[in-house]
Amino acid sequence: MCDLPPDKSKTSLNHETTSLNPNAPSLNQNTSPLNQNTSPLNQNTSPLNQNAPSLTHPFEPVYDQNSRLLILGSFPSVKSRELGFYYSHPRNRFWRLIADLRGRRLPDSIDEKRRLLLDSGIALWDVCGECEVTASADASIKRVAVNDLAPIFAAAKIEAVFTNGRTAHELYMKHLFSIWGLNAVYLPSTSPANAAMNYDKLKSIWQNELYKLLDSK
Secondary structure, eight states: OOOOOGGGGSOOOOOOOOSTTTTTTTTSSSSGGOOOOOOOOOOOGGGGTTTTEEEEEESSBOOTTTTEEEESSOOOOOHHHHHHHOOOOOOOOOHHHHHHHTOOOOOOOHHHHHHHHHTTTTEEESSEEEEEOTOOGGOOOOOEEEEOHHHHHHSSOEEEEEESHHHHHHHHHHHHHHHHOOOOOOOOOTTTTOSSSSHHHHHHHHHHHHOOOOOOO
């Protein structure tokens, strides 16, 4: 996490911001958006927030100098935290989706998953660096401290940001859009909680958004 906005002169963004998110906090305010303690997605009175533990993100981001697109989730699920890597729930469709879009076999080990991402020019992390969360429920997330994206933007020429799920998208636009000036493209969640969307529909939407960057890799 970081307390001060990064020096944009050290990054390689080639995008111009045409309009600012009206809900995004100003960087000229005395309180940085990175230090805000509450998320707009939650109310303290929600039953999901009762006795919710405060957690720190357990994984390092995945990226290298060849990464050109950044995919951000919200915060690792219970199963992912238990198994030690992103999207580790056996019914989460993220790894199947990326493998199918790249024409690769489904990765099994953590090393294979990292290699699939890096070979595809994909950087992966989550918006929340610290938060209170009940189980794996995105709706319960509150008291958010966001991750510092500066190391990724400094090392790689990120051309586009994508968010995996509605919570990740809203948190990015609230806390990070005003810093980076790079709009995030919302992608429907690969989580098994998004059971209303079948795999074929999910794949079609992701492919339509990612195909230009993936196909050129």
